[in-house]
Amino acid sequence: MAKNTVSKAYDRVKLARQNGRPTGVDYIENIITDFIELHGDRNYADDEAIVGGIGYLDGKPVTVVAIEKGRNSKERVAHNFGAPHPEGYRKALRLMKQAEKFRRPVICLVDTSGAYCGIGAEERGQGQAIAQCIVEMMALKTPSVSILIGEGGSGGALALAVADRVWMLENAVYSAISPEGCASILWKDSSKAEEAAESLKLTASDALALGVIEEIIPEQELGKESFYEKLRVKLSREFRELTSMDVDQLVQHRFERFRNLGVPDMGGKK
Amino acid sequence: MPFIEFLFKPKNELEKGGRQSVQIASADENEPSKPCPNCRKMVPLSQLWANHNTCECGYHFRMNARQRINFICDTDTFSEWDAGVVSRDILDFPGYITKLENTRNACGESEAVICGRAKIEGEDCCIFVMEPYFMMGSMGTVVGEKITRTFERAMELGLPVVGYTVSGGARMQEGILSLMQMAKTSGAVKRHSDAGLFYLTVITDPTTGGVTASFAMEGDVILAEPGALIGFAGPRVIEQTTRKKLPAGFQKAEFVMEHGFVDAIVPRSTQKATIAQLLRMHTGGERVG
Numbered sequence: 001m002a003k004n005t006v007s008k009a010y011d012r013v014k015l016a017r018q019n020g021r022p023t024g025v026d027y028i029e030n031i032i033t034d035f036i037e038l039h040g041d042r043n044y045a046d047d048e049a050i051v052g053g054i055g056y057l058d059g060k061p062v063t064v065v066a067i068e069k070g071r072n073s074k075e076r077v078a079h080n081f082g083a084p085h086p087e088g089y090r091k092a093l094r095l096m097k098q099a100e101k102f103r104r105p106v107i108c109l110v111d112t113s114g115a116y117c118g119i120g121a122e123e124r125g126q127g128q129a130i131a132q133c134i135v136e137m138m139a140l141k142t143p144s145v146s147i148l149i150g151e152g153g154s155g156g157a158l159a160l161a162v163a164d165r166v167w168m169l170e171n172a173v174y175s176a177i178s179p180e181g182c183a184s185i186l187w188k189d190s191s192k193a194e195e196a197a198e199s200l201k202l203t204a205s206d207a208l209a210l211g212v213i214e215e216i217i218p219e220q221e222l223g224k225e226s227f228y229e230k231l232r233v234k235l236s237r238e239f240r241e242l243t244s245m246d247v248d249q250l251v252q253h254r255f256e257r258f259r260n261l262g263v264p265d266m267g268g269k270k
Numbered sequence: 271m272p273f274i275e276f277l278f279k280p281k282n283e284l285e286k287g288g289r290q291s292v293q294i295a296s297a298d299e300n301e302p303s304k305p306c307p308n309c310r311k312m313v314p315l316s317q318l319w320a321n322h323n324t325c326e327c328g329y330h331f332r333m334n335a336r337q338r339i340n341f342i343c344d345t346d347t348f349s350e351w352d353a354g355v356v357s358r359d360i361l362d363f364p365g366y367i368t369k370l371e372n373t374r375n376a377c378g379e380s381e382a383v384i385c386g387r388a389k390i391e392g393e394d395c396c397i398f399v400m401e402p403y404f405m406m407g408s409m410g411t412v413v414g415e416k417i418t419r420t421f422e423r424a425m426e427l428g429l430p431v432v433g434y435t436v437s438g439g440a441r442m443q444e445g446i447l448s449l450m451q452m453a454k455t456s457g458a459v460k461r462h463s464d465a466g467l468f469y470l471t472v473i474t475d476p477t478t479g480g481v482t483a484s485f486a487m488e489g490d491v492i493l494a495e496p497g498a499l500i501g502f503a504g505p506r507v508i509e510q511t512t513r514k515k516l517p518a519g520f521q522k523a524e525f526v527m528e529h530g531f532v533d534a535i536v537p538r539s540t541q542k543a544t545i546a547q548l549l550r551m552h553t554g555g556e557r558v559g
């Protein structure tokens with residue numbers, strides 16, 4: 001690490017990005033049984049940066065949507081390093097609306113440095129695709145849990161994290177901008193990423209303190225059978241609670257959850 | 271250069287003049303003027319103001335939020351909400367307090383959006399107008415809250431919302447909470463929409479990042495100003511990421527409309543009339559004239 005600064009936040013950024021860290025499909029393989037992958041957005045293409053489908057969580061059908069980075073270099077190229085195009089978000093939305101129709105709970109696994117920045121992505125409406133995901137997730141009439149398992153990069157991550165419960169892995173990060181991007185914009189020096197990481201308050205404990213997430217998932221047993229087992233039990237329990245709620249009330253709570261984030265002092269009454 | 275040509279010029283060439291405010295003497299020594307980045311002529315400021323900051327060649331110069339409100343709202347009908355609310359340094363972010371103070375002093379506005387209620391050609395509506403000269407219209411918690419409240423008040427009043435967007439994206443000095451404003455505002459838009467009320471966005475130059483990926487793209491009708499840059503990622507980032515040359519006119523309003531994400535491009539000369547007509551069409555008003 002550069003100079004004398006030891007940045008705890010940036011250590012987590014590095015861990016969150018580390019190759020070998022479990023990716024979306026690892027979670028699906030270890031938590032979900034009989035998973036059937038469903039492809040395509042029915043408009044343009046199948047974006048492999050997002051893996052989605054239906055499977056069983058403790059014997060109950062659930063829809064899972066995961067941003068997938070890939071586990072080796074070949075997979076990483078195929079999954080575009082977990083940077084979705086608009087068609088990826090539209091596929092995710094299609095599967096979530098399908099889940100709503102059949103009253104299946106939705107699990108989103110978020111791990112992306114951000115939505116893909118490219119010519120085709122812009123031509124096909126990256127901004128509009130993300131906006132639509134946000135709006136529709138906000139109003140989805142079925143329970144949802146989003147788990148940030150690695151990188152939570154900006155709008156491309158939020159697009160799949162407008163859920164009833166948002167959890168973060170202990171070393172996952174969640175930020176409006178990458179520390180490198182922040183440093184180069186603010187200080188014209190991307191080597192100040194460590195300082196930026198600290199200032200951005202992007203760790204799981206920051207997100208918890210700011211009310212952005214409900215829980216932190218410990219990583220001591222990350223990738224081990226016991227890790228997945230605990231997470232499976234936790235998800236099951238959460239969905240039992242969420243499905244017992246009246247669906248309109250559920251949506252109302254979700255709306256209020258996000259409505260109350262970052263309410264500044266507006267100087268008295270509304 | 272004819273109007274149509276500048277529409278397809280790459281961004282960097284177009285952007286040159288947009289931010290300039292230097293006054294360079296024109297042929298008439300006494301008349302202050304500024305150069306048009308499109309036709310290269312010196313445009314006298316008096317002429318610029320008379321034409322709502324547009325050049326006769328069709329180029330739209332940037333406009334601050336107050337100018338826009340004066341231009342689009344009927345005289346003395348605008349009443350402002352949440353004026354003077356200032357952002358706090360919630361994350362203890364280095365330099366943010368100073369940056370805010372300097373920006374407030376230089377720009378004269380307290381934050382990057384102005385919200386309120388107004389009439390446009392007699393049509394009652396709620397309106398928010400983002401401010402390009404306040405930290406590039408970046409969205410922090412105050413911007414998110416003010417826009418959210420605009421939709422909530424519009425719901426209580428049963429009124430449509432007209433929103434002018436201009437933004438570089440999330441306010442990074444407010445970290446993750448700035449990102450959350452995308453969800454918050456989108457929730458408010460959704461509720462307003464579910465109540466059957468009309469939301470019109472007018473996208474102006476430049477609108478990118480989290481604002482494009484939320485309320486800018488959520489209008490029932492989405493208008494854009496000629497030549498406005500509209501995108502999720504900024505062109506420079508895309509060039510760096512892909513190492514490809516960007517196509518001509520990339521991310522310009524005309525390009526974005528061609529790809530299906532904007533309903534119509536409306537120059538300032540007809541903007542007020544178009545907005546008023548759309549408001550009338552959505553509030554059961556009869557055709558006028």
Ligand SMILES: [Zn+2]
Nearest residue numbers: 306309325327
């Ligand atoms: Zn001109």
